[in-house]
Amino acid sequence: MNTLEFTTTLNELVTRETTHQNLPVPVLVEKSLTRKEGILTSTGALRATTGKYTGRSPEDKFIVEDASVKKSIDWGKVNKPFSPENFDKLYKKVLQYLGTKEELFLFKGFAGADQEYRLPIQVINEYAWHNLFAHQMFVRPNETELASHESQFTVVSAPGFQVNPADDGTNSETFIIISFEKRIVLIGGTEYAGEIKKSVFSVMNYLLPEKGILSMHCSANVGNEGDVALFFGLSGTGKTTLSADPNRRLIGDDEHGWANTGVFNVEGGCYAKTIDLSKEKEPQIWNAIRFGSVLENVMIDDDSRIADYKDSTLTENTRAAYPVDAIPNIIQPSVAGHPNTIIFLTADAFGVLPPISKLTKEQAMYHFLSGYTSKLAGTERGVTSPQATFSTCFGAPFLPLPATVYAEMLGKKIDQHNVQVFLVNTGWSGGEYGVGSRMNLSYTRAMVQAALEGELTSVETVVDPVFGLHIPTHCPGVPDQVLQPKKTWDNPEQYDIKAKELAAKFNANFEKFKSVSSEITQAGPLA
The missing domain is CATH 3.90.228.20 (Phosphoenolpyruvate Carboxykinase; domain 3)
Known part of the structure; x- marks a missing residue:
């Protein structure tokens, strides 16, 4: 029997020798290629496919109905309750499953570019390319910040683990479950990396208003005179495209907080739709897709490894994830008035x-x-x-x-x-x-x-x-x-x-x- 099967606690998973913490981008890319999780494209980006799930699965998202949040959550079709008992049982199963893996990948960083309001998080992944995604999407710590980092919320991602809905209380083999009491996000049964990003955003949408900060699903940029603009809209309405303006500096492309001092990016990266992407129409996004970037479900020519952004064979929801500093005209840190x-x-x-x-x-x-x-x-x-x-x-x-x-x-x-x-x-x-x-x-x-x-x-x-x-x-x-x-x-x-x-x-x-x-x-x- 594999001795790793006895690993049953999060702390054991995080601290064991075969859990790789905050690997550099080149090493994560190498790991992904060695493990056959993806391929390199002609620009050096890593292309991965996500199988059955090529978008979010809203019917499989839950919030644990703990006593501490029961009266404040807007329960309904979006925020479906999940029993604490079922969460505890499922959490143990997922940890046991991850414990059987020869190696895991851990990212420690932050949600929130403003040091006063940021949330220290950690993301533990079964796949190296998912950890690369987390590395590019969230705020990356420097060496000093990493040495003193104490996570206040953990995302546990096990795409290869599938549940039995009848036994585990889910709607399908897939689950995205947030426990605000235990400060855990549990993800399984889906390889779509966007669930990692959006679950952390959901967490911030609960925690920031408690501090008097408006959390917003929007992109933001700033002009030469310091004038700030916010762009609200759902996926595919143009937030990323319109905020990536060569004449303005990008603050962030999707998620922000608005505090008494101004706005700040929740993330450290961008997650852009790439269907029909062209260099002429969206040069900043086009040029950002290079080594270290992640392409999701984009069709690639087998010989040239050139991406075909017009090809929607796998999905219309093709995506590119890249760090915000891959865009040339950004404001750093991602904070403005x-x-x-x-x-x-x-x-x-x-x-x-x-x-x-x-x-x-x-x-x-x-x-x-x-x-x-x-x-x-x-x-x-x-x-x-x-x-x-x-x-x-x-x-x-x-x-x-x-x-x-x-x-x-x-x-x-x-x-x-x-x-x-x-x-x-x-x-x-x-x-x-x-x-x-x-x-x-x-x-x-x-x-x-x-x-x-x-x-x-x-x-x-x-x-x-x-x-x-x-x-x-x-x-x-x-x-x-x-x-x-x-x-x-x-x-x-x-x-x-x-x-x-x-x-x-x-x-x-x-x-x-x-x-x-x-x-x-x-x-x-x-x-």
Whole structure:
């Protein structure tokens, strides 16, 4: 019998000689190749495939229903309860399973770039490439920080371990379970590395508000004058693409905290979608995919090892993970002042929302709580084409607390710092999905630039008769007709039908927010 089978505690796993701690990137790459976990591409990036699961598995995510969190968690479809007894049993099984492995990989680092608010974490992995992913995605410690590092939360990742749902209380062979009491995230049955990243974000979304810090699913950058912009939106709406602006410095591409001193990146890396990636449209992301980066489920030519970013054979949700300093114009550390501009990104599959509109404070709160977008193909298991959805605060899958907690914090900060808010549609124009076309990226960039530079402040606006949004009549670099969605449709009557259909969905969705003020409720669609 393998003597490692007797290893049953986390501390034993972490401290044993065959658990490799904070290996350098070249060694992790070598380990991954030796273990046949991936291959090198022509640029030196490591390509790995994730098998059955090529996106998040939200139906398999749970929070342990411990007494200490029972009253504060927003229990429901997103935050499904898991019994403490089942967690303890499953936790022991996973540790026993990992104990049979000849070698494991440990990363110690931080979630949060601001030293005052960061969370010391450790990630223990069955796969070397998953540990490389963790190394690139989280904040990496220097030698002094590593020597004094004391983890306050641990991610235990065992993709090769599958449960029996009938015995273990899960929905399938896959599980992502957070125990706030034991400070453990347990992941198994899925090789999709994104579960590691998003589980830590969920943890921060619980811990940061306790400290009076707004946790946000957004990207952020800063201009030469110190002006900060936030970009909210679900996966695939353009957060990474639009925040990677050659004329602005990147703070982070996905997850941030907003404290009394300003904003800070929760992560130390970027996790960009790569489907249809091109050097011409997204040069910063293209150039970041080099040695040390991880490519997930990207098709590679067997002979040349050149990546084919147009090939969606495995999934539409192809990804690249790389450290934030792979982007040339970043701010280090990833900390900046208070935002001047907030942009809500939505990929409207109905094709009826304006490409850009100015929001009042009440409209900003309405659309933040609504979080309307379309789930894009591949971002979740079973999603193969865009689906209209409402994701509260543009990040409902990762919010353990009631949505109004985050919304009220945002509203106070908008008032306190006089922030300008815009709604930008990166989705469809000229018709709904299947009829119209995706919004021209160059137009979107021009609109975002105009918003950030204050060029839309004094521009005349018209009020959309259905949604009540204030649409600029002119924007530099964008044809005026494009700004008015109805004018881009060949069939105006069909536009009216679809606009009213979407408005009805907004209104039906917002009925669940009974506690908000009438001013916010009335800031929604007029029809």
